[in-house]
Amino acid sequence: xxxxxxxxxxxxxxxxxxxxxxxxLTSQAQQPPAPATPTPTPTFAIAIHGGAGTIEKSGMTxxxxxxxxAKLEEALNAGYGVLENGGSSLDxxxxxxxVMEDSPLFNAxxxxxxxxxxxHELDASIMDGRNREAGAVAGVRHIxxxxxxxxxVMEDSPxxxxxxxxxxxFARSRGVxxxxxxxxxxxxxxxxxxxxxxxLDRENKQDKDYRAAVEALPVPWRMGTVGAVALDQQGNLxxxxxxxxxxxKRYGRIGDSPVIGAGTxxxxxxxxxxxxGHGEYFIRYxxxxxxxxxxxxxxxxxxxAADEVINQVLLPVGGTGGVIxxxxxxxxxxxxxxxxxxxxxxxxxxxxxxxxFGEG
Numbered sequence: 001x002x003x004x005x006x007x008x009x010x011x012x013x014x015x016x017x018x019x020x021x022x023x024x025l026t027s028q029a030q031q032p033p034a035p036a037t038p039t040p041t042p043t044f045a046i047a048i049h050g051g052a053g054t055i056e057k058s059g060m061t062x063x064x065x066x067x068x069x070a071k072l073e074e075a076l077n078a079g080y081g082v083l084e085n086g087g088s089s090l091d092x093x094x095x096x097x098x099v100m101e102d103s104p105l106f107n108a109x110x111x112x113x114x115x116x117x118x119x120h121e122l123d124a125s126i127m128d129g130r131n132r133e134a135g136a137v138a139g140v141r142h143i144x145x146x147x148x149x150x151x152x153v154m155e156d157s158p159x160x161x162x163x164x165x166x167x168x169x170f171a172r173s174r175g176v177x178x179x180x181x182x183x184x185x186x187x188x189x190x191x192x193x194x195x196x197x198x199x200l201d202r203e204n205k206q207d208k209d210y211r212a213a214v215e216a217l218p219v220p221w222r223m224g225t226v227g228a229v230a231l232d233q234q235g236n237l238x239x240x241x242x243x244x245x246x247x248x249k250r251y252g253r254i255g256d257s258p259v260i261g262a263g264t265x266x267x268x269x270x271x272x273x274x275x276x277g278h279g280e281y282f283i284r285y286x287x288x289x290x291x292x293x294x295x296x297x298x299x300x301x302x303x304x305a306a307d308e309v310i311n312q313v314l315l316p317v318g319g320t321g322g323v324i325x326x327x328x329x330x331x332x333x334x335x336x337x338x339x340x341x342x343x344x345x346x347x348x349x350x351x352x353x354x355x356x357f358g359e360g
Contacts, residue, residue: 042233047345052322055340075099089230089238100226107224112244114193120184129237129266136161136258196248227274239272255279261289270296277321306335
């Protein structure tokens with residue numbers, strides 16, 4: 001018996017192959033086209049704070065509350081606008097903080113508190129989550145926007161932190177204009193200094209214990225900061241913090257705001273944090289970095305990590321304040337253990353949120 005594959009049957013094979021090919025092509029032509037894979041909408045977000053402390057509705061006039069809410073919303077929109085237009089998280093952080101530095105409402109820039117000697121010493125830091133580059137300045141007296149100088153230190157110098165006259169010499173070398181220290185004078189802060197000095201001197205005379213006297217100052221006089229964290233459309237995180245420090249501070253005291261890991265931290269692999277509170281505690285407990293470490297190595301959400309550090313680590317030892325935290329997916333935590341915290345946040349596709357007191 002001859003095989004089907006015998007040369008005599010080859011014309012049949014060709015015919016059969018042709019029929020199968022036509023059938024296959026017809027079948028493919030009848031199939032509906034595969035749906036196009038939708039391009040995901042980039043996630044971007046920003047959160048800001050203007051300081052935490054004893055901020056209660058009963059102690060604030062409606063006019064003052066409106067002023068704070070309006071300025072927080074202005075700062076939030078300034079940063080969000082940068083992100084919406086495709087700008088970097090670093091640019092967004094700086095834009096938001098500049099608005100608050102330029103306002104006398106907050107303890108940063110224009111609204112900075114006084115030192116014991118009646119001057120103003122400002123601190124700031126910024127960190128890039130892409131590569132953990134960072135810059136900071138401390139104890140500057142003639143820089144209108146310290147967060148801008150902190151970014152220059154990060155981008156234009158081989159250093160992380162510059163202080164005092166050295167920081168200002170660097171600023172002049174980069175063409176930054178100097179401003180008179182009196183630029184930061186405000187009547188409200190002057191009255192606050194007078195009351196603080198009176199209390200400090202009285203307590204010090206009674207107990208001869210300067211540390212105890214400082215600890216006896218009202219909580220709002222020992223804190224006050226502005227900050228921002230942002231996630232841009234490229235998936236990069238950034239964080240920044242700026243402050244006028246502690247009312248009636250002496251001896252060149254520096255708090256947590258310019259200390260990377262304490263007051264500011266950002267890493268794309270975990271989160272971005274800006275802190276506000278009693279700086280000595282935030283330095284000792286490495287607050288900003290601790291929160292991101294819990295996110296990175298323990299798999300905690302930003303809300304869980306922030307709650308653990310602020311309410312379970314700091315509060316029992318007397319550390320008061322709060323943090324704003326943002327991760328690479330746009331999740332936000334605004335966590336504080338005080339009566340209130342000036343704060344705001346916005347995620348793409350959502351309305352801006354601004355709050356002051358203990359609500360929400």
